[in-house]
Amino acid sequence: MKTSKLSIRLLWYITPLVILPLLFLGGFTLTNVTNSTQKQADLIMSRFVEQQQQKVFNYIDSFHSTAKLLSTSPVLNDFLSNDIHADGSYTRRLGALMDVFASYSEAYPDIISINLISASGKSDAYYSNNLTTAPQSYPFFKQVLQSNLRQQQFMVQNSDGTTNLFFVQRVQSVDYYLKRPQQLGFIVLQVEPSILNTSILEAPYNNTLNLLLTNDGQILFSSDYSMRGQYITEHELEQVHDLADVGTLSTIELSSIDKIERMIFAVQMSGGYYFVSTIPKGVLYQSGKAISLITGLIVIISVITLPILIFVVVRNLLLNPIELLGAASHRVGDGDLSVNLPAHTNDEVGVLFNDFNHMINQIRHYQEQLEEYKHHLEDKVESRTKALEAMNSQLELAIAQAEQANQLKSRFLANMSHEIRTPLTAIMGFTEQLLISDKVVNDKQHLNTILRNSKHLLELINNILDLSKIEAEKLAVEQAPLNVVQLVHDIESIIEPLAHEKQLDFSIHYELPLPRTIYSDMTRLKQILINIASNAVKFTEQGKVSICVHYLQNKEQLEFVIKDTGIGMSAHQIERVFKPFEQADATTTRRFGGTGLGLCISKNLAQLLGGDVTLKSEIGVGSHFAITVDCHINEPKQPLELLTEKAQLIPEKDPFLSFATSSFDANILVAEDNPDNQLLIKLLLQTWGLEPDMANNGAQAVEMALVNDYQLIIMDMQMPVMGGLEATKMLRHAAYDGPIIALTANVMNHDIDTYIEAGCDKALAKPIDKDALENVLVSYLNLEKDNQNKWDSLLKSEKFQQINDNYVANLPSYLERVNNLKASNDAEALRAVAHSLKGSAGCFNFDDIYHSAALLEENLLSNDQAQRPTLIVNLINAIEQTIVKSKQSA
Numbered sequence: 001m002k003t004s005k006l007s008i009r010l011l012w013y014i015t016p017l018v019i020l021p022l023l024f025l026g027g028f029t030l031t032n033v034t035n036s037t038q039k040q041a042d043l044i045m046s047r048f049v050e051q052q053q054q055k056v057f058n059y060i061d062s063f064h065s066t067a068k069l070l071s072t073s074p075v076l077n078d079f080l081s082n083d084i085h086a087d088g089s090y091t092r093r094l095g096a097l098m099d100v101f102a103s104y105s106e107a108y109p110d111i112i113s114i115n116l117i118s119a120s121g122k123s124d125a126y127y128s129n130n131l132t133t134a135p136q137s138y139p140f141f142k143q144v145l146q147s148n149l150r151q152q153q154f155m156v157q158n159s160d161g162t163t164n165l166f167f168v169q170r171v172q173s174v175d176y177y178l179k180r181p182q183q184l185g186f187i188v189l190q191v192e193p194s195i196l197n198t199s200i201l202e203a204p205y206n207n208t209l210n211l212l213l214t215n216d217g218q219i220l221f222s223s224d225y226s227m228r229g230q231y232i233t234e235h236e237l238e239q240v241h242d243l244a245d246v247g248t249l250s251t252i253e254l255s256s257i258d259k260i261e262r263m264i265f266a267v268q269m270s271g272g273y274y275f276v277s278t279i280p281k282g283v284l285y286q287s288g289k290a291i292s293l294i295t296g297l298i299v300i301i302s303v304i305t306l307p308i309l310i311f312v313v314v315r316n317l318l319l320n321p322i323e324l325l326g327a328a329s330h331r332v333g334d335g336d337l338s339v340n341l342p343a344h345t346n347d348e349v350g351v352l353f354n355d356f357n358h359m360i361n362q363i364r365h366y367q368e369q370l371e372e373y374k375h376h377l378e379d380k381v382e383s384r385t386k387a388l389e390a391m392n393s394q395l396e397l398a399i400a401q402a403e404q405a406n407q408l409k410s411r412f413l414a415n416m417s418h419e420i421r422t423p424l425t426a427i428m429g430f431t432e433q434l435l436i437s438d439k440v441v442n443d444k445q446h447l448n449t450i451l452r453n454s455k456h457l458l459e460l461i462n463n464i465l466d467l468s469k470i471e472a473e474k475l476a477v478e479q480a481p482l483n484v485v486q487l488v489h490d491i492e493s494i495i496e497p498l499a500h501e502k503q504l505d506f507s508i509h510y511e512l513p514l515p516r517t518i519y520s521d522m523t524r525l526k527q528i529l530i531n532i533a534s535n536a537v538k539f540t541e542q543g544k545v546s547i548c549v550h551y552l553q554n555k556e557q558l559e560f561v562i563k564d565t566g567i568g569m570s571a572h573q574i575e576r577v578f579k580p581f582e583q584a585d586a587t588t589t590r591r592f593g594g595t596g597l598g599l600c601i602s603k604n605l606a607q608l609l610g611g612d613v614t615l616k617s618e619i620g621v622g623s624h625f626a627i628t629v630d631c632h633i634n635e636p637k638q639p640l641e642l643l644t645e646k647a648q649l650i651p652e653k654d655p656f657l658s659f660a661t662s663s664f665d666a667n668i669l670v671a672e673d674n675p676d677n678q679l680l681i682k683l684l685l686q687t688w689g690l691e692p693d694m695a696n697n698g699a700q701a702v703e704m705a706l707v708n709d710y711q712l713i714i715m716d717m718q719m720p721v722m723g724g725l726e727a728t729k730m731l732r733h734a735a736y737d738g739p740i741i742a743l744t745a746n747v748m749n750h751d752i753d754t755y756i757e758a759g760c761d762k763a764l765a766k767p768i769d770k771d772a773l774e775n776v777l778v779s780y781l782n783l784e785k786d787n788q789n790k791w792d793s794l795l796k797s798e799k800f801q802q803i804n805d806n807y808v809a810n811l812p813s814y815l816e817r818v819n820n821l822k823a824s825n826d827a828e829a830l831r832a833v834a835h836s837l838k839g840s841a842g843c844f845n846f847d848d849i850y851h852s853a854a855l856l857e858e859n860l861l862s863n864d865q866a867q868r869p870t871l872i873v874n875l876i877n878a879i880e881q882t883i884v885k886s887k888q889s890a
Contacts, residue, residue: 014314015307022306026299037291044204045249045265049277052199052210053267056275059195060165062733064151066108067169069730071187072699072721075100076116079125080171080184094125101127103706107734112164112190116171117141119183144168144186153271155193155220161228163220165191196221208279209257213240215272232256240276244268251281321349325356337364477521477608479632484514484558485643488549489651490526495533499545502537510649511550513642518558519632520609528602528613532562532625535598540566543622551642556634557611560627569617577615578603602627666781668692669710671701671727672743673719674840676807677768681714683803684773696720698727705731710738712780714764717744717755718835725758732759739780743768745839745854766839767850804844808886815879822872831860834875848878 070076079093101114105127113128121141126134138144140154154166167189173182200210200221212221217237219230232240233256243250243266252264262278269275328339337360341353373380492508499506529547536545543565552559569577578599603613610630617623633640643649668685670692672678678694685692693708695701698715699722705713713731717724728740742755742763752763761780764772814837821830834857841849852875859871 014310018307018310019303022299022302026295029295029299045263045277045279046247048202048204049265049267049275052202052277053269053275055195055199056269059193060153060167060270063108063110063165063167063189063191064153064169065730065733066104066111067151067167067187067189069699069702069722070100070104070114070189071169071171073100073703074700075703076171076187077173079116097125098127099707100703101125103703105129107706110192110194112192115188115190117186117188119185121145124185138166138188140166140168155214155271155273157218157220157229161225163193163196163228165193165196167191193221204277205279208277209262211274211276211278213237213274213276215274220273227257230256240264240266240274241268244274254278321353325352328356332360477524477605479519480522482518482520482522482525483651484516484518484549485649486651487522487525487529488547491529491533491547494530495537495545495547498534498537502540504537504540504542505544506537507544507546509546509548510643510646511548512646513644514549514551515558515631515633516641516643516648517633518629520629524605524609525629528605528627529560529562531598531602532613532627536562536564536566536623536625540564540622551631552628555628556631557628558631562625562627563622565622568619568621568623569615570619574615574617578613666690666711667709669695669701669704669708669713671695671698671713671719671724672716673697674716674836676803676810676840676844677716677766679803679806680768680844684768684770688774688777690777698722698724698730702727702730702734705736706734712738712777713740714743715740715760716839717742717746718832725755728755728759741776741780745835745857767841767845807840807844808883811879811883811886815876815883818872818876818879822876827860830872831857834860837875846878846882849875849882852878 075093075096079097097116104114105111112130113126113132115123115127115134116125118124121137123134128134139156143154144152150170150172152168154168155163156166157163169187169189171184171187173184196212200212200223203210203223208223210221210223211219211227213219213232217231217234219227219232222228232254236252236254236256239252243252243264245268247267249263249265251261253259253261254264261281263281264276264278266274266276324341328341331339339360341357343350343353488508488510492506496506533545533547545562545564548561548563550559550561551557599613606613606627606629610632611628613628614626615623616626668690670678670681670685672681672694673696682692682694692714693704693710695704697719701713701715701724702722704710715724715728719727722730724742724744728742731740739761740759742752742760743766744751744755744763745766755763762776764776814833817833818830821833834853838850838853838857841847841853852871856868856871856875859868
């Protein structure tokens with residue numbers, strides 16, 4: 001084949017464009033492979049060491065927190081009181097303290113022993129999980145006495161090469177009166193370093209040697225067990241110290257360990273310890289050498305073969321098809337339309353060939369069409385005219401339908417205006433009478449009228465919303481277990497009083513057998529039945545209304561037949577009654593109200609439930625509505641149970657209805673520092689049959705939760721000694737998995753997110769909302785909600801009044817504290833008092849104190865000191881006015 005000029009030029013350009021980048025890439029790869037290997041190793045080693053360091057830090061941190069929590073234990077403070085031997089309770093208090101030590105040892109299995117040492121160095125209480133006696137002394141105790149740190153940790157290596165961790169926590173008296181705390185002793189925790197042993201044995205590479213060194217070069221931990229207890233030289237220790245400061249991977253030969261040149265990464269830990277990870281340099285760079293040889297071989301082969309392959313491929317894929325396409329184009333230019341390029345691949349060249357063939361076919365087709373148009377132009381004009389006439393007819397029909405829809409909407413708006421204005425007139429009229437007249441004779445009757453008309457307005461709005469959801473296909477239904485007898489009993493309890501009010505006979509008929517349980521939407525099915533049954537009562541002046549229930553076994557549907565002896569409807573009215581905005585009587589003088597939405601919504605809901613609503617009616621005789629719904633009894637795993645006897649048609653009693661008069665077996669812990677709030681919460685819970693345990697701060701709450709089994713904890717977020725946030729984190733760390741409910745006056749979104757992240761399941765706001773607290777108990781303890789009368793009786797009870805009087809009696813002490821803190825300008829203490837007042841005053845409906853304390857607390861959390869004196873004076877005035885009002889009312 002003759003080589004074209006385009007082929008020669010292509011080969012001339014391809015050769016340098018391929019060879020030069022390959023040569024450059026090969027040289028660059030060979031030059032940088034060693035550096036890349038070292039950087040990768042540096043990154044892997046540094047991440048590995050940082051991960052191990054973080055593990056050790058977290059491990060040490062957790063036991064520091066444990067020692068700190070133990071040091072604040074009320075049992076420990078009680079044991080260390082000055083009168084411990086005087087009152088003869090030493091044995092009892094020591095036993096209580098040993099129980100606390102045992103609970104901490106069970107919660108943290110790595111704890112070997114807990115020792116309480118007095119300030120003089122004597123062991124006052126010692127607990128060991130292996131039943132050993134208390135040590136006479138600790139090698140580091142002299143260093144503890146000389147240090148001012150409250151928390152310290154030490155690593156001591158035993159004679160067998162193992163190492164133990166010791167955590168020391170100072171125990172001091174609680175500083176309540178801004179005096180210098182008194183040192184009572186030390187808590188010493190001896191811990192098995194399981195995490196340290198695991199971290200040392202982990203390795204990012206084979207032949208890795210991990211070491212944990214002291215500041216004098218002693219090897220405490222090593223992945224090679226035989227090296228434990230040895231020392232490295234001072235020169236090597238100085239090199240390790242320098243590497244820890246730099247934080248990079250470097251080459252050092254540790255002659256005290258072996259003569260191998262190693263790559264080392266070191267990091268300094270708290271307490272003067274060093275974590276060192278090493279790997280032989282030859283092992284690290286062995287893979288890099290192999291990569292260099294392979295890269296060079298690939299570059300040489302690519303330089304030789306790649307240009308040839310590219311030229312052959314381009315020649316076959318591009319140059320040959322271009323030559324073929326050029327020859328075909330030349331033939332078409334000469335007028336030959338019989339050209340047809342051969343089938344090609346599905347790439348761009350194949351698409352080009354197909355487009356060329358399509359273009360030739362289109363040219364031939366257009367020539368044929370042009371001839372056809374010349375002969376049939378008049379036929380096409382006539383056909384187009386008829387199509388336009390048909391389109392005009394459709395347009396006229398659409399306009400007529402739009403006008404009809406507009407008339408229906410206008411009629412609906414007129415009916416809706418009447419339906420809304422009628423109850424609204426009653427609401428406004430009776431409300432004005434209650435406002436104008438100080439002594440209304442039938443005020444309770446007027447309020448009942450307002451409530452009844454308000455419910456009617458709510459029903460109208462709900463119907464409009466339901467129809468909107470149905471038309472938008474946004475209304476969802478569920479399939480939940482539904483007791484048929486209980487459903488019919490609920491409908492009977494609603495419709496029967498309406499029928500008796502109009503002196504109508506009302507009856508329920510069951511056609512056995514019936515399924516005990518079906519699977520449908522209880523709310524929507526009730527809505528359908530109540531709507532149609534209440535309509536039957538409304539449109540019946542005399543006679544009876546009945547509901548018949550029977551099971552269609554062949555269709556697996558439940559049918560409700562509602563019959564009445566009312567006014568009935570004609571065939572024309574039946575056609576309109578299920579359409580939206582339509583009513584059987586649409587005149588302005590109609591006898592019965594309504595919006596025309598009820599039956600439309602009911603039919604759509606029945607269809608969503610897998611059934612339908614059908615109607616048979618005759619004017620002056622009555623109506624016959626049949627409502628069917630799918631039972632969905634084959635989908636659940638439970639077998640079908642049929643009711644075959646009349647004795648089974650009694651509705652089941654709700655097992656939770658007795659909750660309001662009986663107690664519930666649930667252990668609840670309430671952590672709250674304010675005594676008034678404690679009494680109020682306890683009274684609320686006692687109303688629901690619950691007897692809670694009380695904790696005055698977070699530390700007591702943690703200790704009580706570790707010892708006792710609580711189904712639920714209510715945790716105040718701001719308390720002395722230990723706050724609720726820290727206590728919640730401690731409980732979750734100690735594997736408490738029960739619900740914890742945050743109780744706080746700070747209910748901003750970011751505050752609630754903080755409580756949830758700390759481990760709380762839900763947050764309740766202060767002042768305490770009875771309904772919110774009740775919902776929490778129902779959600780987490782499966783309690784039945786009580787009625788509102790019980791809450792009202794609680795607020796009027798003598799016990800609640802006593803709690804309220806005690807709170808008012810304590811207001812002068814709050815007033816004195818606020819005045820003293822104002823004079824001393826102690827912002828932190830003043831913020832704590834404001835927070836306590838905000839939470840407690842709101843619970844007893846002292847709104848002035850609540851709002852003043854809330855504004856002051858918000859100001860104390862910011863740096864705005866200009867408004868602070870005014871806010872303090874407002875709080876003082878609110879407390880004084882509340883005290884005066886309470887004395888006047890008494």
